[in-house]
Amino acid sequence: MVHAMQHSLNGSTLKPGEVQLEVQDVKLRFGGVTALAGVSLTVKQSEIIAIIGPNGAGKTSLLNCISGLYRPQEGRITFHNRGEAYELTQLPPHQIAKVGVARSFQNIELFKHMTVLENLLAGCHVHMKTNIFQAALYWGKAQREEIAYRKFVEEIIDLLEIESIRKKTVGTLSYGLQKRVELGRALAMQPAILLLDEPMAGMNTEEKEDMARFILDVNEEHGVTIVLIEHDMGVVMDISDHVVVLDFGRKIGDGTPDEVRKNPRVIEAYLGEEAGSFSLF
């Protein structure tokens, strides 16, 4: 289904295929635990890249480094947008959001007392300009801005097919719907790159299919780059252009889904997993 949206969801100024994110030799330790032992990877504009690996491999830690929640002890993370090269390891999280990085979380981190609409509008925060004085008056510019962004988030609501729950408090929604709202909130940021930490975890097959369709929609219709952590290999192999495999904080595979599938180190790492927890093929 093609959704005619008036607003683009893509906040990147790059052309498809240009280098957007460069992670160079990132090392992250927590006391004695090495979460990332020198990871490098390159993300190109408008691709879908999947990061896979067993539990504890360092996938979430890598996203946290990119979004500024963790500070790696070594390495660089360079992000290209609007003609600038931003060194993300030097920026606080709210600045990283401003330059165009949006994400969702492995354990849903929505604003649970807000409605779906309010959550999405909160995602528009960096684009809106109303200050406290204009807010108190809610007159003229402030009101016009609220209405304009309301219109914008309604487009996202249509895209994600969540019209019927727009005024529901998110804390009351099912897990699958909350995951969808979290995607919506990230999209409301009009990101240049979207980091999704296990967007389909805990979903049934139908919900997974919906989510995969939304992700593809956003990528194909709007050209938003997507970095996806996912354990479901079917989904990963289906939708990603490029797969990076982490194990114990190291990158053990990097390439197209087919290349990664044949990589002996990857096969070995997954065979080492306890039976039943995980199946690659």
Added chain:
Amino acid sequence: MESGIFHSSYEKDMALRHTPIEKARLALVILFLLVFPFVADNYWLNLANTIGVVAIGAIGLNILTGFTGQISLGQGAFLAVGAYTAALMSIHMGAPMWLTIPAGAITTAIIGAIFGIPSLRLKGLYLAIATLAAQEIIIWVITHWDAVTGGVDALNTKNYLWFGDDHHFFTEFQFYWIILALAALVTIASVNIFRTRIGRAFIAIRDQDIAAEVMGINLFKYKMLAFATSSFFVGLAGALIAHWRQIVTWERFTIEVSIFYLAVIIIGGLGSVSGSIYGAIFMVMLPAMLNNLGRALSGVVPGMDAIIPFIQQAVFGVVIILFLIFEPEGINKMWKNIRDYFRLWPFSY
């Protein structure tokens, strides 16, 4: 994002009141507020004025604690900053009220923001202790900085309309209008704030601060802004108290006052502007009504006089505990439930 044209239906959808019943209810409240002072005696006017001032202070505290999730035990001291600023300006500079009241609010906003700095590192109980320190430090400064504040002695605020004016003795009736006007402004401004990105940023910080940060909300900036906005309203209430009571003394701004205001917003409803007002009405009226009841009974039951204060304290405590147990979301939630019940009535299941 530029967008010139907008759907008028979204505008309607975003209005505060939709149904004729909601509009009629508001009209009734306004009518009552306008007629009330003409039929009420001084006792009731004084109660109404107390409710108004407490409501302003409670809205302020609710912005910080209920909406932004930053617990504060410094309310009493922030009220004191507003009250002392207004009183001192009137006494030493002969400043008129239209200047001292905003100045009290602004001064408190600045002091509140400064004492809010620890909130970047501290959360929950730890922040509560830090704001408790703010409470004690401010009161200590007031009682020890004799040269400026008059120390432990009370100040007599002057009510001027202009520089060089004579002191005015305003009646409760006259103050009713001042307090009502300011309470209405504070209510409207606060409700508006929570219709915009600023209010959403506050709530986002309360609900999930890490996600808020990753959505581009600068935690430091918005926590400071919450402290400043909250303290602005609290300082406004303090400055009003200074002019209305005319006597300013540190004893009226102790930690007990901070706790009283926390009770107001918990009982009224955390994170609700109207709840702050319901809480103010309840917490001011309950002791007054217990008092009246006690006095009525004292004629009937001998020896009642001596134990009335204890009974009052106990009833007060019990009511608060009952609220926490049975309706932790406060009067605001109860009112919503009642409204929903009647909306569906008679098919209320």
